[in-house]
Amino acid sequence: MVSADNLPFDVLPLIFANVPGGKDLLSVALVSKSFNGAATPLIYGSITINVSVTKKLTKRAQSPFQTLLDRKDLDKFPRKLTITAVPLDRGRVSERFHIVLAMALPKLVNLSSFVFDAHLTVSFLPALLSNLATPSQLKELSLLADNLNPQQAKLLLHIGHRTKLDRGGSLQKLSLRSPSTCVLGVLPEWIERNRASMTSLSIKDSPSITSGFIQLLLGYTRYLTHLSLTQCPNLNHWLLMKTLETLPGLIKLQLAIFTYSPSPGATYQLTCLKHLSLHFMGSLPADSTPKLKATLSGFLAFFATCTLESFMLESMDQIVLPVETVKDWSSCLFGSLRCFNIVGVTILPDSLELLCRRTKLLEQICLDFEPEMKARSSLLLRALSKSESLQTITDSFDFRYHHHQGAPGQPTRFTRPEVETIFAQISTLKRIINAGRCWVRSSECSLKAQVCRHRRESSLT
Numbered sequence: 001m002v003s004a005d006n007l008p009f010d011v012l013p014l015i016f017a018n019v020p021g022g023k024d025l026l027s028v029a030l031v032s033k034s035f036n037g038a039a040t041p042l043i044y045g046s047i048t049i050n051v052s053v054t055k056k057l058t059k060r061a062q063s064p065f066q067t068l069l070d071r072k073d074l075d076k077f078p079r080k081l082t083i084t085a086v087p088l089d090r091g092r093v094s095e096r097f098h099i100v101l102a103m104a105l106p107k108l109v110n111l112s113s114f115v116f117d118a119h120l121t122v123s124f125l126p127a128l129l130s131n132l133a134t135p136s137q138l139k140e141l142s143l144l145a146d147n148l149n150p151q152q153a154k155l156l157l158h159i160g161h162r163t164k165l166d167r168g169g170s171l172q173k174l175s176l177r178s179p180s181t182c183v184l185g186v187l188p189e190w191i192e193r194n195r196a197s198m199t200s201l202s203i204k205d206s207p208s209i210t211s212g213f214i215q216l217l218l219g220y221t222r223y224l225t226h227l228s229l230t231q232c233p234n235l236n237h238w239l240l241m242k243t244l245e246t247l248p249g250l251i252k253l254q255l256a257i258f259t260y261s262p263s264p265g266a267t268y269q270l271t272c273l274k275h276l277s278l279h280f281m282g283s284l285p286a287d288s289t290p291k292l293k294a295t296l297s298g299f300l301a302f303f304a305t306c307t308l309e310s311f312m313l314e315s316m317d318q319i320v321l322p323v324e325t326v327k328d329w330s331s332c333l334f335g336s337l338r339c340f341n342i343v344g345v346t347i348l349p350d351s352l353e354l355l356c357r358r359t360k361l362l363e364q365i366c367l368d369f370e371p372e373m374k375a376r377s378s379l380l381l382r383a384l385s386k387s388e389s390l391q392t393i394t395d396s397f398d399f400r401y402h403h404h405q406g407a408p409g410q411p412t413r414f415t416r417p418e419v420e421t422i423f424a425q426i427s428t429l430k431r432i433i434n435a436g437r438c439w440v441r442s443s444e445c446s447l448k449a450q451v452c453r454h455r456r457e458s459s460l461t
Helices: 011-016 023-029 033-045 064-070 095-107 122-132 150-158 181-193 211-218 237-246 289-303 323-328 349-358 377-384 397-404 416-425 456-460
Strands: 046-049 080-083 113-116 140-144 173-177 200-204 226-230 252-257 275-280 310-321 339-347 364-367 392-395 431-434 437-441 447-451
Touching: 011 033, 023 033, 064 095, 095 122, 122 150, 150 181, 173 181, 181 211, 211 237, 237 252, 237 289, 275 289, 289 323, 310 323, 323 349, 339 349, 349 377, 377 416, 416 431, 416 437
Parallel strands: 046 080, 080 113, 113 140, 140 173, 173 200, 200 226, 226 252, 252 275, 275 310, 310 339, 339 364, 364 392, 392 431
Antiparallel strands: 431 437, 437 447
C-alpha cells in the first residue's frame, strides 16, 4: 500500500502548492522530514508582513527575517517580500525589525519581487535602499517613497540596474506611491537605466506630477505594456492620451480623470489594449450629462480598433450612465468584452439590456447593488437574462470599501429566495458575490453560500 511518505519527493511540492498558506502549510511541514523539505520552499517563497502579522511579532515570535539570518539554508527560497505594516515597540516603530530586514536583504539571492507600502523611519532608509540593490534577480519593486531626501533618492538608481547586461537593466515592474520631489528628480534617469527591461509603470498619489513629465518618462519605455496613473490631479488626460502613441504595445491602462471636457480628437489607435480602467475623481455639477458623455466618448475613440477584454468604470460621485453613450460605444467594447465593472455608476435597465445583447462573450459583470435595485430588480434581471455567457455577478460594495477604506453605508444583502430567483432567470449564471458572501450554483442545482473575501484587483483580470 502506497503512503504519503512513499510518494516521490518531486510530487510533494506539487501537492502542497494547493494547501492554503499559514497554519495549514506549517502543520504539513511538521509531519515528517520529507514533508518539511517539500513545504519549506513554499513557506518562505512568499513572505507577507501585514497588520495581523505584526501583532504576533513579539518577543516570543521572532521576525521571519531573523530566521533567515539564523538558517543559511533558507536564503535561496524567498522570491517575494510584501510589507504593508511594521511592528511597533512601545508605540514606536521597531528598530530591531528594520535592522534585521536590512541585514537579510543582501542574502536573498533569488528575491524577484519587493513590496514596501508602510511608513519607514527615515534613519533606516539608507541601509534598506543600499541593501535592496544587492539582489541580482529583482524584477518587481513597489515602494512608498514619500520621505526620501536627495541622498536617499540617489540610492534608487542602483536598484535593478545591471551594467553587465547588454540591454541595460533588469527591473521590469515599478510602482511608486506618494513619491517625493527628490524621487521624481531621479526617476527619469532610473527608468532610462532600466529602459530595455521595464514593462510596467505605476505612479499613485502624486499631485506635483505633470503631463510633460510623464511624456519624458514614456520616452524611455518603448517596451511598456502596463501603465497606471492614479491620484495625479495635475495631469491633462488628453495630452496624456496623445503621448500614449509612443507605446504601441500597451496592453493595460489605468487612469484617474479629474476634469470633464470634450476630446480634441483621436489621432491614432491603441490597437493592442486589452484592459482599460477609468476612474472619474472630479465632482459633477447638476445637468452634467453632456460633459460626461463627451468625455467617455472621447476616451473610447482611442480604442475603436482594439479588442478590449475588461473595462472598469468608476466614479467618486454617483452618476447615471447615459443611454446614448452605450449606444455610441463601438465594437471595441461589444465584440470581445468578457469583464465589465461599474462602481459608483448607475446603469439603466435599457442600457444594461443593450450591453448584454451585443456583448456575446460577457462572463463577469459588477454592479452597484443599491437598496432601490430591489424595486426595479425585475427589469434588471430581464436585462441580464439577455446575456448568452454571463457567469458571475459581483456587488461593487466590496470594491468601494477596499478602495475608500470605510465607505459609508451598508451593502444590500440578497436573501436566499432572491438569489434563487436570479439563478432561475439567468441560466448561464454560476455565482453571485454579494455582501461578503459568494452564492454558487452546484452541479445538483442547489445553492451554497460561502464567505467571500473579494479583492478589488480581481476585477481587472
